[in-house]
Amino acid sequence: MSWLWGAILFWLAAWGFNAWLARQPVAKTRAVRLFVPALFGVTLLILWEGIVRGLNVPGVILPAPSVIWGTLKSSVPILWGDFVQTILKGALSGYLIGCGSAVLTAILIDRSPFLQRGLLPVGNFVAALPIVGIAPILVMWFGFDWQSKAAVVVVMVFFPVLVNTVAGLAATDRMQRDLMATYSASYWQTLMKLRLPAAMPFIFNGLKIATTLALIGAIVAEFFGSPIKGMGFRISTAVGQLALDMVWAEIAVAALAGSAFYGLVATLERAATFWHPSQRGR
Amino acid sequence: ADDVTLQLKWVTQAQFAGYYVAKEQGFYDEEDLNVTILPGGPDIAPTQVIAGGGADVTVEWMPAALAAREKGLPLVNIAQPFKSSGMMLTCLKESGVAGPEDFKGKTLGVWFFGNEYPFLSWMATLGIPTTGGADGVEVLKQGFNVDPLLQKQAACISTMTYNEYWQVIDAGISPDDLITFKYQDEGVATMEDGLYVLEENLADPAFEDKMVRFVRASMKGWKWAEENPDEAAMIVLDNDETGAQTEGHQKRMMGEIAKLTAGSNGALDPADYERTVATLLAGGSDPVISKAPEGAWTHAITDKALQ
Amino acid sequence: MRSLLPILTVVAAIITLWYAATVWLNSQWSYDQAARAGVGISFSEMVADTMAQERPVLPAPHQVAQGLWQGVAGQKITSKRSLVYHGWITFSATMLGFAIGTGLGVLLAVGIVHDRAMDMSVMPWAIASQTVPILAIAPMVIVVLGGPPLNVPPLFSKAVIAAYLTFFPVVVGMVKGLRSPDGMQLDLLSTYNASRGQTFWKLRLPASMPYLFASLKVAVAAAVVGTIVAELPSGAVAGLGARLLQGSYYGQTVQIWAALFAAATLAAGLVVIIGVIERATLRQMGMAR
Amino acid sequence: MSGPVIEAKGLGLTFQTGDGPVHALKDVNLTVEKGDFVSFIGPSGCGKTTFLRAIAALEHPTEGTLTVNGMSSDAARQARAYGYVFQAAGLYPWRTIAGNIRLPLEIMGFSRAEQVARVEKVLALVDLEGFGKKFPWQLSGGMQQRASIARALAFDADILLMDEPFGALDEIVRDKLNEEVLKLWARTEKTIGFVTHSIPEAVYLSTKIVVMSPRPGRITDVIESPLPKERPLDIRDSKEFIEIAHRVREGLRAGHGDEV
Amino acid sequence: MSGPVIEAKGLGLTFQTGDGPVHALKDVNLTVEKGDFVSFIGPSGCGKTTFLRAIAALEHPTEGTLTVNGMSSDAARQARAYGYVFQAAGLYPWRTIAGNIRLPLEIMGFSRAEQVARVEKVLALVDLEGFGKKFPWQLSGGMQQRASIARALAFDADILLMDEPFGALDEIVRDKLNEEVLKLWARTEKTIGFVTHSIPEAVYLSTKIVVMSPRPGRITDVIESPLPKERPLDIRDSKEFIEIAHRVREGLRAGHGDEV
Numbered sequence A: 001m002s003w004l005w006g007a008i009l010f011w012l013a014a015w016g017f018n019a020w021l022a023r024q025p026v027a028k029t030r031a032v033r034l035f036v037p038a039l040f041g042v043t044l045l046i047l048w049e050g051i052v053r054g055l056n057v058p059g060v061i062l063p064a065p066s067v068i069w070g071t072l073k074s075s076v077p078i079l080w081g082d083f084v085q086t087i088l089k090g091a092l093s094g095y096l097i098g099c100g101s102a103v104l105t106a107i108l109i110d111r112s113p114f115l116q117r118g119l120l121p122v123g124n125f126v127a128a129l130p131i132v133g134i135a136p137i138l139v140m141w142f143g144f145d146w147q148s149k150a151a152v153v154v155v156m157v158f159f160p161v162l163v164n165t166v167a168g169l170a171a172t173d174r175m176q177r178d179l180m181a182t183y184s185a186s187y188w189q190t191l192m193k194l195r196l197p198a199a200m201p202f203i204f205n206g207l208k209i210a211t212t213l214a215l216i217g218a219i220v221a222e223f224f225g226s227p228i229k230g231m232g233f234r235i236s237t238a239v240g241q242l243a244l245d246m247v248w249a250e251i252a253v254a255a256l257a258g259s260a261f262y263g264l265v266a267t268l269e270r271a272a273t274f275w276h277p278s279q280r281g282r
Numbered sequence B: 001a002d003d004v005t006l007q008l009k010w011v012t013q014a015q016f017a018g019y020y021v022a023k024e025q026g027f028y029d030e031e032d033l034n035v036t037i038l039p040g041g042p043d044i045a046p047t048q049v050i051a052g053g054g055a056d057v058t059v060e061w062m063p064a065a066l067a068a069r070e071k072g073l074p075l076v077n078i079a080q081p082f083k084s085s086g087m088m089l090t091c092l093k094e095s096g097v098a099g100p101e102d103f104k105g106k107t108l109g110v111w112f113f114g115n116e117y118p119f120l121s122w123m124a125t126l127g128i129p130t131t132g133g134a135d136g137v138e139v140l141k142q143g144f145n146v147d148p149l150l151q152k153q154a155a156c157i158s159t160m161t162y163n164e165y166w167q168v169i170d171a172g173i174s175p176d177d178l179i180t181f182k183y184q185d186e187g188v189a190t191m192e193d194g195l196y197v198l199e200e201n202l203a204d205p206a207f208e209d210k211m212v213r214f215v216r217a218s219m220k221g222w223k224w225a226e227e228n229p230d231e232a233a234m235i236v237l238d239n240d241e242t243g244a245q246t247e248g249h250q251k252r253m254m255g256e257i258a259k260l261t262a263g264s265n266g267a268l269d270p271a272d273y274e275r276t277v278a279t280l281l282a283g284g285s286d287p288v289i290s291k292a293p294e295g296a297w298t299h300a301i302t303d304k305a306l307q
Numbered sequence C: 001m002r003s004l005l006p007i008l009t010v011v012a013a014i015i016t017l018w019y020a021a022t023v024w025l026n027s028q029w030s031y032d033q034a035a036r037a038g039v040g041i042s043f044s045e046m047v048a049d050t051m052a053q054e055r056p057v058l059p060a061p062h063q064v065a066q067g068l069w070q071g072v073a074g075q076k077i078t079s080k081r082s083l084v085y086h087g088w089i090t091f092s093a094t095m096l097g098f099a100i101g102t103g104l105g106v107l108l109a110v111g112i113v114h115d116r117a118m119d120m121s122v123m124p125w126a127i128a129s130q131t132v133p134i135l136a137i138a139p140m141v142i143v144v145l146g147g148p149p150l151n152v153p154p155l156f157s158k159a160v161i162a163a164y165l166t167f168f169p170v171v172v173g174m175v176k177g178l179r180s181p182d183g184m185q186l187d188l189l190s191t192y193n194a195s196r197g198q199t200f201w202k203l204r205l206p207a208s209m210p211y212l213f214a215s216l217k218v219a220v221a222a223a224v225v226g227t228i229v230a231e232l233p234s235g236a237v238a239g240l241g242a243r244l245l246q247g248s249y250y251g252q253t254v255q256i257w258a259a260l261f262a263a264a265t266l267a268a269g270l271v272v273i274i275g276v277i278e279r280a281t282l283r284q285m286g287m288a289r
Numbered sequence D, E: 001m002s003g004p005v006i007e008a009k010g011l012g013l014t015f016q017t018g019d020g021p022v023h024a025l026k027d028v029n030l031t032v033e034k035g036d037f038v039s040f041i042g043p044s045g046c047g048k049t050t051f052l053r054a055i056a057a058l059e060h061p062t063e064g065t066l067t068v069n070g071m072s073s074d075a076a077r078q079a080r081a082y083g084y085v086f087q088a089a090g091l092y093p094w095r096t097i098a099g100n101i102r103l104p105l106e107i108m109g110f111s112r113a114e115q116v117a118r119v120e121k122v123l124a125l126v127d128l129e130g131f132g133k134k135f136p137w138q139l140s141g142g143m144q145q146r147a148s149i150a151r152a153l154a155f156d157a158d159i160l161l162m163d164e165p166f167g168a169l170d171e172i173v174r175d176k177l178n179e180e181v182l183k184l185w186a187r188t189e190k191t192i193g194f195v196t197h198s199i200p201e202a203v204y205l206s207t208k209i210v211v212m213s214p215r216p217g218r219i220t221d222v223i224e225s226p227l228p229k230e231r232p233l234d235i236r237d238s239k240e241f242i243e244i245a246h247r248v249r250e251g252l253r254a255g256h257g258d259e260v
């Protein structure tokens, strides 16, 4: 019980400290901007540890962070192998193919309002197909290895990126387009010099959403058949073996990789859309 | 009436006919029990449910139960309605597999999620590594159905005599095109579908009494099901909330299940237990369990229930 | 209505492609079966066979339509074989989860906008939370919530998973929306010496409405997915998710696809409903022209 | 309340930006008496808006002192001393015209009946009777601007601050609104601070014209107008008027110097 | 090329909107000769922008005929006859100032060296030397507006169309830019169409002042200016100037009528 109260006490203290820190002038510095969320995360972990120990939660229900950390350290080769299989091979290749073809498709259908009006609602419908239903089908079509996982990712990311890109390509204002018209610029000139740059904030919006989708898609697809490696395989197998510490170690890797992936795309976004008011504000 | 919650290992089907029959025929009522049956599924680890307090008793395979026991979850077998194993490996003849020696270099579909232990033990017994390559076998985590065989993504897949095998047949492949390896025949059979409870609960006489009555009623249900397979299948069908099961499939499944429950009166045969443990321990460098468990079964319940 | 013709065209194109794919993907099986039976079949026989297999790799559109029709109109809607029955179960959990998730998301967003410490700490973790594979933790959530001492009913457990997927888009959109008033609009209230509460109710909240609705559309589709994922481990008794999985066990491809389309229709329908509410609300507020 | 309404002494305001500090205002001294109509004129970026915002406590000076009605500008803001008209109309699109005008009244806790009465009154004042139920985007730019003036007039603030309220309007409409503002001012005895880019407008309206110059923003000239309070439009052809206008133009030109 | 540069005969333009048709232009007749400087003045919504856009083939008349350089406006656009300066600067935020000015040059296929030379030249012309590497949002509104003028000047279009280019600038800067435009016009013999709200500006710049009135948009007066081509700033105090200004004001007031 003392564990529990200690954790809650720590939580309150850390919260107070964070609130105080955020009000200080130093709050704008890079270090503090990293420290505050980090302390928040540590607090969550300590609270978790406190609850598990304080309430004697059995390890087969919820292992404590310290136990998970131990597994994480001792299983690096397994986790690395799973990471390569699922994230690098499955998620990343699917992400690149899916996003790339979505942007290309958006440009292709951009010239035809007819196709846009037809494809977008149908696209939204397809995007609403639950992946738990699609994944088994794609595994059946593309085999058990990472190719089928990549296919699931392609299906998942395609429409969000497509919809955002189409919206982005329409996001120029009239004056900007008229300017091009007075130059009598060709379609491709207008596309390259006006509409694609103007679409970037929208495209990146889609790309950011797609990062988390890609990860989830690749992992979930492994639940429906896989070789005997990969994060989804490990998670489902470990649950069956009551190795919950391993499950959480994989989840930690997934969350870490996902955040890093998201951060990477957000950084690229900042570089590519530095001119947009939303990026200039900070 | 006393409440009992039973967690099944898999979805509602004739594999669990005895329990549904006992409920529908009023055998549980006769024992003054109010039984709730929770269907399982591909994502449900019965061991985890019982650890979380979601069920009093669960249907589980012995390898998974013993492995969980080693992980610190003290499960105890209180009854064993299934005498024989229904698990087998089903191969397409055209893949060139004629005997276990032909597995090398082939791709085999295996169920995981705690169901992989019998396979791993068998391969260990055969001395075939499961890491792929020319000398080993390539293992696939098989999904829920028999597609890998139909699509020829695997040479062999795991099937149960009462379920997946018939799906292969139903898909239009004739038995002549198939070759099957029953774990029972290969001498590596492990016990399936026993009833397990938490050791600490057994210490409570009230709970023990409840289990005695539960096992007695359940075995009555099983024997009734063996004698009236078609009616039992219909009872199962009535209890299937998903509406996905078909009458033909369930009736046939009941027929196959009856063969597996035939030799059991409910009490675990210690010899079967020993053979299972020996198989699991034979895992070579990576055995399923590292040492013979103690106290993993008891006759205390069946002794009282079946006298 | 202007888009009816384009949609029909696209749908027609997809169906054509689909039929072609049906023949292509299912032909292997037809030829294999013929070979096993030791007979040869002509191309047209093969095509006919691919349209009517019992376990096709890809069912033909009319097979799926038949499955859907069977599931929707072919039974009493209270029947366990009715897609309406399963759809209703999924729908109710979805709506509960959607409500919880939206409430949570809005609260979080309000906190983030008004409290600097929350602003700095919560967002990175909210993003991280969405990278956790939901299918992996759903069973644990179900076990923990469903067992003692909580003994939460399954409807609620499913809703929790749905809420987990719902809250994120709502937080993101709502934070953006609550921050959308420009400096001048805020300064105006400042010259009136308006309180934080007044600023929230009279400026930030109305200004956030377009953003809120945009996120709600994303969120409701996510909630459907969440519910379906949660239905897999919840004992797989009822709901479109259970139906989907059951089809999967028995290789009943047509049943899978029918459930799949039912789920997508449910999600699309909910999105449309929110769109209608959006238009009505924004028009009422004078923000739609 | 006998002292000056606005008094700035050695006022300085520096913005800290990524590229280093920007001295928006430096050593500004100004005294405004009750009932004054003060115009601020000067090239773009000379700190007119900043000064107006400082008076309304929307910015805070980094040097010197600023008192409004004898108290700090913040205290004056809390006493709701200001009506502020921004450069763009800035009406809330989700409120009707009447709703926009009612906004400050709601915030300041006027009774329902009082709200309705005041909205009616100011709508009439800016010639927008009958447009109360329209949404902002259903009105032309000029009408929107008038609505935003009505919003600032609805609660009787002592001090009316207007930042280029007529920048977007054409000359004819502008003339008309100039006359209206003058009438209003004559009737209500408000103190008015008014930013403009137009020399005739500044001369026509003001009792005091403040000429500013940039980098850093400072006051280069304060011209007291000898024009009478009653001002027909054709006063703009009078000799005094042209003289003052000339002086303002000279002041502006001097301030520009290096610029452009 | 001896005929008129722009010739509109019985021009009408009607927008179909949700609330029914809007007659933006009706029965407009106008002839512009090569080298003319034409100002368009009139109340908000009278169709000035619409007319300018029609000339540039950004809108298409629904009635009457419009020829530019003897061909259709579309053909003239394809021959890249126009430089257009929009009411707002409308620079692309992802391009630097130099990049924005280079934009039409890239599109029209000028060589790299030529591009660089021209950008340098027009930057100097609008007094923006050294700002080429800045991004638009790093410049003040006035500087942005000048950059957009530079962009329209970079390629030598015959016809320069400017829609209230100086609306957002203060009087001094405006005066200076007015002088620059006049110099440029004198030097290059371009034909210029210019929309403004300011009467003195229109009179100061133009050889021809077109007064318009709204609902439906039509031309109520075309005033030929007798002022010489060489125009110092103080020409604005001359009798002719004041007379023309008066005539324009009267024309405007008549057109206003019911309005405001």
Ligand SMILES: Nc1ncnc2c1ncn2[C@@H]1O[C@H](COP(=O)(O)OP(=O)(O)OP(=O)(O)O)[C@@H](O)[C@H]1O
Pocket: D015, D016, D017, D022, D023, D024, D042, D043, D044, D045, D046, D047, D048, D049, D050, D051, D217, E141
């Ligand atoms: N929030 C701010 N941060 C940094 N610099 C600012 C800020 N606000 C204004 N400035 C700078 O302060 C100076 C004065 O700006 P201000 O807006 O007061 O000018 P102004 O006289 O109103 O010009 P205009 O006529 O263009 O409206 C300018 O150089 C401007 O860039």
Ligand SMILES: Nc1ncnc2c1ncn2[C@@H]1O[C@H](COP(=O)(O)OP(=O)(O)OP(=O)(O)O)[C@@H](O)[C@H]1O
Pocket: E015, E016, E017, E022, E023, E024, E042, E043, E044, E045, E046, E047, E048, E049, E050, E051, E217
């Ligand atoms: N795309 C359009 N669709 C419908 N109506 C339009 C459109 N563009 C302009 N109008 C209408 O045509 C009329 C003339 O508009 P225009 O922009 O030419 O006026 P303007 O003289 O330039 O006014 P301002 O001085 O305010 O810029 C207005 O009533 C306007 O509402």
Ligand SMILES: Cc1ncc(C[n+]2csc(CCO)c2C)c(N)n1
Pocket: B009, B010, B015, B041, B042, B111, B112, B113, B115, B142, B143, B144, B160, B163, B164
């Ligand atoms: C994902 C998954 N696949 C297969 C099984 C194996 N299994 C255990 S009992 C049973 C019933 C036979 O039909 C089956 C198939 C599982 N548990 N989970």
Ligand SMILES: [Mg+2]
Pocket: D048, D049, D050, D163
């Ligand atoms: Mg200003």
Ligand SMILES: [Mg+2]
Pocket: E048, E049, E050, E087, E163
């Ligand atoms: Mg215009």
